[in-house]
Amino acid sequence: MLHTAASLRLESRRWFSIIPHQNDLLDVFDHLLQHCAKLHLLKQVHSQVIVSGFDNSAFLAARVISVYASFGLLSDAQNVFETTPVHCLSSSLLWNSILRVNVSYGCPEKALKLYVEMRKRGVLGDGFTFPLAIRACKLTGRFGFGRIVHNHVMQMGFQSNVHVVNEFIGMYAKMGRIDYSYKMFDKMRVRNHISWNSMVSGFALNHDCDGALEMFQRMELEGLEPNIVTWTSLLSSHARCGRLEDTIDLFDMMRMRGVRVSAEAIAVVLSVCADLVAFEKGMVIHGCVINCGFENFLFVKNALICMYGKHGDVKEAEKLFSEMKYKDIVSWNVLITSYAETGLCDEALAIFSQLENLDNGSMESPNVISWSAVIGAFASKGRGEESLYLFRKMQHAKVMANSVTISSVLSVCAELAALNIGREIHGYVVKALMDSSILVVNSLLNMYMKSGCLEKGRTLFERINRKDLISWNSMITGYGMNGLGEIAIAVFEQMIEAGFKPDGVTFISLLSACSHTGLVDEGRKLFDMMLKEFRFEPHMEHYACMVDLLGRAGLMQEASDIVKSMPIEPNACVWGALLNSCRMHKNTDVADALAFQIFRENTDSTGNFMLLSNIYAASGRWEDSARVRVSAKTKGLKKVVGQSWIEVKNKVHMFTSGKSMQSDLNDFCGILEELALQMESEGHRTDENIIAEDAEEETMLSTL
Incomplete structure (x- = not known):
């Protein structure tokens, strides 16, 4: 029954007028405290408790503490505890009250300090104290403290208390000691649903879905029906282990058995549908969300947005987002990430800016996940300058970067060869104690190399x-x-000796290294090793590397034979590698043979068309050169403007073909001319003649 302020005052006056005994008055205060719906009423009743001399009651003090905490007034609750008369501190009821407040409201470290103080005062605790102390150990990850509390439990004879043991099962599982949890569970004479669910959940936390399934089946064999919590933990364990199809099968089995689904189970399965190519299943689950009335559950709506976003349906994701009455930071981040992962970085930035500019009293603002998503989006799309600008902006906003952010920014530094910025970020990594993260260290390594x-x-x-x-x-x-191809091969040999199995990236790097350093025999051996020793089926990139390796060495026939024998249809990269070799060795015969393949290419790139056109131009075949260019134009292809970057005084400058340079960079033209002369004097061929030929060709084509 809800009590208004007026009715509560009338009731208290009536009771005070008719109650003669102290014990009855104690019950009145307890009743009034439990029904205080407003803070000012609580303070009035608390004042009356003090005036009436009942502030020396440990029972009432415990009640006042819990009611203050329910209003979120933890400091007031703590003050009541600290001002309670000393003789009350011998009551475990009072200690349990303040322990529960600190554990329930996010202060587990404080709870452990209180537990120590309680023990020092000679209060040993009871069946309510120990679950609270164990939960505080679980929340803080204090394994050693947990073992001490375990000893206290054994000394006090509570090792058979089902509530205490259940808490220990959860604590040990959370700390990665599922073996301890299992031993305690196995010794239990009496188990309840919480005991079984704690074990299934424990295996889920430790990414052991087989253990979770075994416990689930054992539960059924012992005649206890798994409830929705058990099923949700089982689903979660399989999702955590990457057994995505099995998760969906278990969800279907749960529904076939008539188990009423929960919002938590729905969220788990939606996350699986997001990672699987199971869009249709996800839409079926969406229907289940509507039928079960879970549409207004925030975490379910977030899971739906994530599912649609990961499958590229950003319109539906944004529609769901716009329908939400209340959005938390997860909602914003899921939508930003949806656009980012789809490659729509401008759209991701637009949503991010909306979050940044919220002025409706919302407490939400971009966090490290929001920043990392947009920074990574621009980095992955090759828009490095914008990615670095956003990172600087993030630093000014005083948001601490995480390993994902740092990895994205370092990848930009590697692509732009922005060494000074990379070194600066390295310093940031060391100061932030992130140099133990393998993701960050690998990104630094990639940047330096x-x-x-x-x-x-x-x-x-x-x-x-x-x-x-x-x-x-x-x-x-x-x-x-x-x-340094030979050193690259030596590192590969060290890697094999260290027990690592190479992957596709390893062989692409090796074959590319051989190609750029003319190690033809070594490249052939590595390609054979990939096929025969490691049983690795070559992908398109491996064939392109081999064609490039042989073509650069002038072995045009062998390169052509590889293209003909490929078990898959060659793509633009393979044809491009062969064409580039034709250009290098002025082999127009092979280029003529490739022309048909180039013309039928279905691509957005003009690369191979320009290569073929340049080959014809170099041999004076202007009409053929023009025909190739016209063909590219007919297909609606546009030549990608050449770009390069240079870093000066911690700023990255971009050079674009055909545009005038900035005035403060004009001096570089002179330096480039000196370098070209030095290359020529050392016997290296520059591409000046090719540039001249290309210019002459453009002049010819302009007259057509």
């Missing part, structure tokens, strides 16, 4: 305690792209 700082990269690599395949691949790629 691609920027030509091979010694720094090698030093960083040797300091990695637990190298993974990405670490090794970064070293191989770095040496290869810097013209």
Whole structure:
């Protein structure tokens, strides 16, 4: 029954006028405290408790503490505890009340300090104290403290208390000691649903779906029907282990058995549908959400947005988002990420800006996930300058970057060879104590190797305690792209000796290294090794690398034979590698043979058309050159403008073909001319003649 202020006052006056005994008055205060719906009423009743001399009651003090906490007034609750007379501190009821407040309202460390103080005062605790202390250990991850509390439980004889043991099962599972949980569970004489659910949930937390399933089946064998919590934990365990199809099968089985689904189970299955190519199933689950009335559950709506977003249906994702009456930061981040992962970085930034500019009193603002999503989106689309600008903006907003953010920004530094910015971020990583993250260290390694700082990269690599395949691949790629193919192969051999199995990226890096350093025999051996020793089926990129390797070495016939024998239809990369070899060796015969393939290409790139056109132009076949260009134009293809970057005084400058340079960079023209002369004097061929031919060709074509 709800009590208004007036009715509560009348009731209290009536009771005070007719109650003669102290114990009855104690019950009145307890009743009034439990029915205080407003803060000012609570304070009035509390004042009356003090005036009446009942503030020396441990029972009433415990009640006042819990009611203050229910209003979110933790400091007031703590003050009541601290001002309670000393003789009340011998009551476990009072201690349990303040422990429960701190555990329930996010202060588990404080709860553990109170537990220590309680023990020092000689209050040993009871069956209500220990579950609270154990939960505080679980929340803080204090394994050693948990073992101490376990000893206290054994000393006090509560090791058979089902509530205490259930808490221990959850605590040990959360701390990764599911073996301890299992031993305690196995010794239980009496178990309830919470005991079984704690074990299934524990296996789920430890990514052991087989253990969770075994416990689930054992529960059924012992005659206890799994409830929705059990099913949800089982679904969660399979989702965590990546057993996505099995998760959906279990969900279908649950529904076939007539178990009423929960919003939590729905959210788990929606997350699985988001990761699987199971869009139709996701839409069926969406129907289930509507039928079960879960549309207004915030976490369910967020899961739906994520599911549609991951399947590229950003319109439906935004529609769901716009329908939400209340949005939390997860809602915003899911929509931003949906656009980012679809490659729509401008749209992702637009949503991000809306979140940034909220002025309706909302407490939501971009967090590290929001920033990382937009920074990563621009980085993955090759818009590095914008990605770096957003990172600077994030720093000014005083949002601490995480490993994902740092990895994205370092990938931009690697692509732009922005070494100074990369070094600055390295310093940030060390200060933020992120240099133990393998994702961050691999990104640093990639950045240094691609920027030509091979010694720094090698030093960083040797300091990695637990190298993974990405670490090794970064070293191989770095040496290869810097013209050190033999060292790249040596690193590969070290990797094999260390027990790592190469993947497709490893062989692309190796074959590319051989191609750029003329190691034809080594490249052939590696390609054979990939097929015969590692049973790795070559992908398009591997064939393109082999064609490039052989073509650069002038072995045009062997390169052509590889293209003819490919088990898959060659794409533009393979034809481009062969065409580039034709250009290098002025082989118009092979180029003529490739012309038909180039003309029938279904691509958005003009690369191969321009290559073929340049080959014809170089041999004076202007009409053929023009025909290729006209064909590209007919297809609606436009030549991608050539770009390059240079970093000066911590700023990245971009050069674009056909546009005048900035006035402060004009001096670089003179430096480039000097470098060209030096290359020529050392016997290296420059591409000046090709540039001249291309200019002459453009003049010819303009007259057509």
